[in-house]
């Protein structure tokens with residue numbers, strides 16, 4: 153049996169699977185690559201929109217607070233208080249100064265209490281000395297050297313956002329100049345804003361995206377984050393610090409909010425903070441993996457379907473082929489009574505039809521050949537019979553007689569079983585012929601042959617030696633028994649010829665007999681002795697039997 157791999161069915165299945173798998177896998181890989189790029193692109197776009205949104209919110213928040221503090225810087229209590237203090241400093245009225253400071257502090261406290269975003273309000277005089285504050289111990293602001301006269305006249309100074317331990321929140325201070333009614337710089341007002349309040353806005357913005365938003369200070373430390381569990385002032389990994397320089401570029405990194413993230417850094421316009429937006433990369437990968445698994449499932453199902461179809465196709469080809477092979481084997485073994493039912497109209501059906509036609513033709517030819525064979529056999533048998541038979545009498549002919557004598561001689565030498573040869577001649581047959589004609593002569597010869605055959609046993613042989621001469625071989629018979637048989641022949645023949653319907657005739661026979669001798673080597677030896685015996689019978693007056701092997705009395 154050949155390996156299964158070489159069968160037509162296996163080849164069809166292997167081809168079908170390869171033909172399905174190669175293009176599907178190729179297209180799948182291509183589409184994965186494109187999908188991956190599309191997903192990353194789409195996530196980056198979403199993060200950019202989110203960062204834009206946060207930036208806008210931050211600007212709005214800053215604008216609102218700027219308006220409020222600007223309004224405060226031009227409020228009467230602040231301007232008048234600073235004007236009074238300036239004059240009192242000049243005139244050194246200490247009590248009045250303290251009273252004015254106290255009034256101003258009360259005013260600032262009242263204002264701060266009304267503003268949710270403001271943690272603390274502090275007023276400085278033109279020498280950058282604190283004169284009033286809403287806080288009992290005002291925040292120590294950055295070195296006053298930074299807010300020089302020139303810088304204040306430009307509008308405002310923003311102090312870098314930082315974590316304020318006292319208020320336990322991310323704070324952001326802004327300083328605005330205070331001008332007198334005649335536009336002289338008489339001091340400044342500093343507002344410390346609560347960035348923590350902005351977290352609610354971040355959370356609102358985050359509703360529209362699955363990304364997390366984190367605000368970083370200028371040292372890349374966390375000020376505020378929409379994600380829970382992020383410590384303030386946590387320092388992101390050094391990768392962030394590098395990324396700070398690559399603003400607006402999406403990066404994949406060890407995230408702050410997620411183990412692996414796609415993130416975007418964005419510099420805020422009005423507030424000196426960096427906006428970091430991040431999205432969980434594993435979630436993106438999970439959706440990609442889900443897509444990949446769907447694709448693999450699809451490919452697996454496709455391969456199963458293709459394999460089943462290929463198996464069915466292979467089966468539909470191989471099964472009829474196997475039937476044909478088995479039928480052809482049957483024909484080779486000689487069974488022509490085979491018919492295969494034609495169930496299909498395709499090439500296999502055509503092949504089956506042709507096969508049936510071929511077996512029909514073979515059957516017909518076989519029948520013809522068998523008939524011819526039989527006729528030939530009959531002819532052969534006839535020829536064989538004719539070759540050993542005398543045409544007129546149907547007795548054995550001379551050639552067969554010769555063969556029988558050879559066999560009998562051999563047998564005699566082998567078993568020492570004596571046999572006798574009788575040479576029989578119709579007396580005066582020429583005269584009969586002449587008188588009655590050859591046709592009647594033939595009938596008489598046939599009658600003599602028939603009577604001869606009746607007179608001997610089935611184990612004996614009778615032959616026509618030629619003309620009116622016949623031979624009889626009596627097996628396992630000695631001379632005396634042969635003489636008796638010869639006499640019986642004579643009387644049988646005589647009786648038969650006398651009883652002929654058209655020409656009853658008196659027929660006599662002369663018979664010469666010899667027994668087998670041990671020195672006989674050829675049939676001729678026996679025939680010669682039988683001939684001598686016949687001659688002697690004729691000589692002694694015909695119508696008698698003479699045996700050379702027994703003593704006869706003289707006639």
Ligand SMILES: Nc1nc2c(ncn2[C@@H]2O[C@H](COP(=O)(O)OP(=O)(O)OP(=O)(O)O)[C@@H](O)[C@H]2O)c(=O)[nH]1
Pocket residue numbers: 544577578579580581582583585589590591592593594597618619620690694
């Ligand atoms: N009708 C017929 N006659 C045959 C046939 N064969 C030989 N004969 C004739 O048989 C005769 C034989 O005669 P012979 O053998 O000469 O002698 P006979 O007349 O029998 O005389 P004896 O034998 O001496 O008594 C011949 O006339 C042959 O022509 C045959 O097949 N048919």
